[in-house]
Amino acid sequence: MSAQDKTGVVHVYDDIEELDNHLPNWWLFLLWITVGFAFGYWYYFHTTGEGRGSLEVYRAEAAEAARLAEARKPKPDSDAGLMLLTKDSATVDEGRQNFQQTCAACHGLKGEGIIGPNLTDNAWLHGGKPTDINKVVNEGVLAKGMPAWEKVLGPQRVRSVVAYVLTLKNTNIPGKAPQGEPEK
Ligand code: HEC
Structure with a gap:
């Protein structure tokens, strides 16, 4: 082919x-x-x-x-940021220990109030918002006998103690009578 x-x-x-x-x-x-x-x-x-x-x-x-x-992320010192800390049990535990060491002498072991106001009721002299409480703890109310804790404890321990105080709100432990305005 x-x-x-x-x-x-x-x-x-x-x-x-x-x-x-x-x-x-x-x-x-x-x-x-x-x-x-x-x-x-x-x-x-x-x-x-x-x-x-x-x-x-x-x-x-x-x-x-x-x-x-x-x-x-909410800023650590905002209302939302401080409320977030109350969900963290390690922070709240740390705050409880700090509270018992530094705050209980005036506010009672459970926050029920002695010289300082009852922190477990609904009434606040300086406001009950997380940032209000944070401010009072940091700066104190020196004229009324509440020390400023910012320099003593430092930011980390102040935040944990504030988180703990926030968990006390409205737990109404019997103690010192309510002072200040009820929080709306
Ligand atoms: C030497 C006593 C004393 C100690 C210690 C103390 N406080 Fe106070 N605290 C007071 C007094 C007194 C007031 C009330 C101030 C006023 O009348 O304005 C107060 C007020 C407060 C308030 C505001 C309450 C409100 O009704 O607005 C908070 C929150 C608070 N203290 C938290 C703390 C925390 C947290 C600590 C520990 C780190 C602490 N305090 C340690 C005496 C004390």
Whole structure:
């Protein structure tokens, strides 16, 4: 069988005959599309520095998420931040110990009041909001015999003691009669 016996153009190499068919247009079309795409891809990701790899995208998103989570956390000295501390039993326990050592002499072992007011009722001389209590404990009411604790205890122990005092609110332990305004 020679090449001329076949219809169409044939080439023979090493005794193997092949028709010189054109590649189908759809196939060529796809080929050139992918070649074009490869150039575009290379240009975008490797030349301009514009395209970011998935790892870079992931790192950027993770950093942004961490930043947002940090921003959403309530500030430690805000009402919400102090209330959050009351949910942490280690902090409240620490606060109870500090209270019994430093505050009980005037406020009673359970906060029921002696010289200082009852801290377990609903009435407050200086406000019952977490930030109000935090302020009184930090700055004291020196003229009325309540010392300032900020320098003595430091921020960590003040916060824990405030968290503990917040857990006493409205537990109404019998002791000194309510003083001040009932908290709304
Ligand atoms: C030397 C006694 C004394 C000690 C110790 C003391 N307090 Fe007081 N505290 C007082 C007096 C007196 C008042 C009332 C101040 C007033 O009349 O304005 C007071 C008020 C307060 C108030 C405000 C109560 C209200 O009705 O608004 C809080 C809260 C408080 N003390 C927490 C503490 C904490 C917490 C400690 C320990 C870190 C502490 N105190 C230690 C004497 C004391």
